Amino acid sequence: MTVNPGSSSIKVSLVENGGEIDRAVADRWDGVTSEPLRQSEWPDVDVVAVRFVHGGDRRTPVVLDEEILAELANLVALAPLHQPRSLMAAKLAMLGPAPVVACFDTSFHASIPEAARVYGLPRDLTVHNGLRRYGFHGLSCQYATRRVTELIHNDPAATQVLCVHMGAGVSVTAIRDGHSVDTSMGFTPLEGPVMATRSGSVDPGLLVHLLEQKIVRVEELSDVLYHHSGLAGMSGTSGDLRDVLAARARGERDAALAVEVYVHRLRREIGALAASLDRLDAVVFTGGVAVHNPDLVAEIAGGLGVLGVRVVNRLMAAHGDRVVSPWGALPRVFMITDREELELAKQAEAAMARIEGGVTS
Numbered sequence: 001m002t003v004n005p006g007s008s009s010i011k012v013s014l015v016e017n018g019g020e021i022d023r024a025v026a027d028r029w030d031g032v033t034s035e036p037l038r039q040s041e042w043p044d045v046d047v048v049a050v051r052f053v054h055g056g057d058r059r060t061p062v063v064l065d066e067e068i069l070a071e072l073a074n075l076v077a078l079a080p081l082h083q084p085r086s087l088m089a090a091k092l093a094m095l096g097p098a099p100v101v102a103c104f105d106t107s108f109h110a111s112i113p114e115a116a117r118v119y120g121l122p123r124d125l126t127v128h129n130g131l132r133r134y135g136f137h138g139l140s141c142q143y144a145t146r147r148v149t150e151l152i153h154n155d156p157a158a159t160q161v162l163c164v165h166m167g168a169g170v171s172v173t174a175i176r177d178g179h180s181v182d183t184s185m186g187f188t189p190l191e192g193p194v195m196a197t198r199s200g201s202v203d204p205g206l207l208v209h210l211l212e213q214k215i216v217r218v219e220e221l222s223d224v225l226y227h228h229s230g231l232a233g234m235s236g237t238s239g240d241l242r243d244v245l246a247a248r249a250r251g252e253r254d255a256a257l258a259v260e261v262y263v264h265r266l267r268r269e270i271g272a273l274a275a276s277l278d279r280l281d282a283v284v285f286t287g288g289v290a291v292h293n294p295d296l297v298a299e300i301a302g303g304l305g306v307l308g309v310r311v312v313n314r315l316m317a318a319h320g321d322r323v324v325s326p327w328g329a330l331p332r333v334f335m336i337t338d339r340e341e342l343e344l345a346k347q348a349e350a351a352m353a354r355i356e357g358g359v360t361s
């Protein structure tokens with residue numbers, strides 16, 4: 001069983017031999033999602049894999065116990081939209097008979113070199129307080145790159161890849177030879193492009209101004225940046241792209257501008273992350289927003305001519321995992337359905353096999 005608490009959805013799936021055989025999806029905890037978690041509805045579960053976006057310095061999945069839960073609870077402030085939901089899911093699942101394995105978004109980014117990981121702050125501050133770029137959406141990136149390799153039959157030419165994850169959270173990751181070398185999200189999942197309800201990157205001086213001038217109180221700032229910014233804050237809607245596009249269709253100017261800003265900031269991040277690669281073999285679009293809004297992806301891709309990116313409208317309008325760039329064009333552009341559950345299952349199975357084989361780390 002896999003549990004993926006995203007910031008706008010909770011996805012619980014049953015995976016067997018690498019394929020999903022049942023799923024329950026909700027936008028918050030309810031009977032649909034918590035029932036299977038109690039392991040009564042799906043009784044034959046061998047292992048439960050829970051997505052934790054923040055694992056701190058952990059590089060591999062781990063079987064949860066009370067001590068590790070307490071360690072992960074210390075990271076709540078660094079991922080307030082996600083970590084409490086993952087902790088709640090894990091605690092429920094731990095009431096059942098199967099072992100519960102935590103898999104981390106951050107693990108995939110452990111390979112990021114120091115030059116891309118260190119913030120330009122005083123060394124004392126960063127070293128003593130563990131301030132560094134962690135990166136998130138790692139499970140999604142791992143699945144998407146694996147899927148790209150399958151689609152092009154292991155053609156080694158696609159080794160330098162940008163993975164653009166467009167869910168409620170939005171990020172861009174530069175991947176070289178299967179390893180993350182840079183990513184837009186940082187110490188927390190706030191940095192980077194504009195998101196559904198998160199601001200993405202803003203001038204740090206602006207935040208200092210808000211606090212110094214007492215325009216926003218310290219205790220309100222997190223709420224403003226995580227819950228009331230991004231598409232939601234700019235358009236006055238929920239931030240779900242469906243609502244924003246509906247408001248734009250009704251002629252609401254704020255909603256139209258919000259989409260323009262979203263597109264612009266995401267293109268800018270894609271351009272920035274491309275510079276962390278030596279060349280660009282492939283650009284992968286994934287996540288709920290990308291999958292359900294190919295027109296928006298086409299609009300973003302349409303403004304990336306400077307990177308050589310081109311897409312074919314007919315292919316954009318098709319369905320399923322696919323190449324959407326013209327035949328022979330480089331970089332190749334892919335649309336891949338996000339399947340974090342398959343990556344969760346793979347990692348949890350591997351973790352259990354290591355333990356059963358007597359390997360402890």
Ligand SMILES: Nc1ncnc2c1ncn2[C@@H]1O[C@H](COP(=O)(O)OP(=O)(O)O)[C@@H](O)[C@H]1O
Pocket residue numbers: 006007008009010166167168169196239240241242287288289292338
């Ligand atoms: N069936 C759907 N039709 C249209 N858009 C959808 C649909 N499902 C999800 N989306 C879009 O995907 C977004 C959520 O993406 P997702 O990757 O599932 O989010 P999360 O970050 O919670 O994991 C929603 O805000 C919505 O815009």
Ligand SMILES: CC(=O)OP(=O)(O)O
Pocket residue numbers: 005006007008053105136137167168169170189
């Ligand atoms: C890390 C993150 O923002 O995840 P999600 O898009 O699932 O909310």
Ligand SMILES: [Mg+2]
Pocket residue numbers: 006007167168
């Ligand atoms: Mg998600």
